[in-house]
Amino acid sequence: MAEAVNPPKRTRREQAAATRERIIRAAVEVFSEAGFMGARMGDIATRSGVAVQTVYFTFHTKAELLQACFDHAVLGPERLPPMEQPFFADLVAARSGRAALAAFVDGNTAILTRAAVIKEVAESAPHEPDAAAVVANSERLRREGLSQIVALIADRWSLRAGLTVEDATDLLLMLSSSGTYLTLRRYGWSDEKYAAWLADTLAKQLLERPGRRRER
Template sequence: MAKAVNTPRRTRREQAAATRERMIRAAIEVFSEAGYVGARMSDIATSAGVAVQTVYFTFHTKAELLQACFDHAVLGPDRLLPMEQPFLTDLATAESGRSAVTAFVRGNTAILTRVAAIKEVAESAPHEPDAAAVVERTEGLRREGLGQIVELIAERWGLRSGLDAAEATDLLMMLSSSGPYLTLRRYGWSEEKYAAWLTETLARELLA
């Protein structure tokens, strides 16, 4: 008779975290299929295999759940805070502006693969104040982070002649956003081809 193997039971906190993760993944799927307006909390609950009360107890509103989806996508599977992301360490220790841009593009592309779809969902509901607020908050945090990257590049390697930090941040915001990424992917570009294009474009537009 085979000996029973004792598997460690998850703690209540671990179970709650796993349930929360399952609800977020279900929400991303439902949001992507139905859009922000069309997505129902009951559908998300069904997809996640939980009671709808559990979804409301955890996230309270659909807008809070949308924000959780954004945060989950940005932080990635390891739940690393923005300044803990490995590519930022590579960027900070780069020996040239080109190497810094390459490190940024690598990390930014990885984030876009996770966040682009849910960002498109939020931006497709501009007349929904809650969804618009999520986009505004997320873009504000993104501008703050990219502004710090521009400051680092300007201090260590210099910006292109005639380009100030504010304009450089604008360019970085636009070129590295989900819009160009999704458009080029729909045109059949691979992630590698997109990353190569973005690296060349940013090096040309930003670096001295």
């Protein structure tokens, strides 16, 4: 009879990472149910199966935990910033402006499925400086990233006549926002329907000749 093989014990770092992951997942649930103001660290500790002291030791404040939840959602399973995720490589390799926008939409939709709700939680407490700081930081990072995407598209394909890079960035920010995504989801749209609409709308709004490469 073969002897049972005990799985290797996790290192202290692995245990800490697993605990952090468990707390973040529990926090997303509690924040989604109670909002930023209503969420209590004790409830998050109970939901994650750890002592409340562990939650405070790991994240220190509720605002820091909210930021960690948002970062966790944006980085995704690859734990990579958006510009290092697979969709961005597809965007760079695209052979038309429309294909580049479609690649962006694929990546953006995947991020929104994870991050839109937690972003809404942060936006629901505008008079709370800590929550407002999370929103401001996320918007700053989004604008920086999307402005790079618009600049790349403008360089390789023409933007719509009269549309500046700055205005195109504003449109991309607005149309691909978590608010637009959640509104359409609440109207019953699937992620697939939303992504198809967004790709088509962005091509019409941003590109001079959707799907056609600019002649050099």
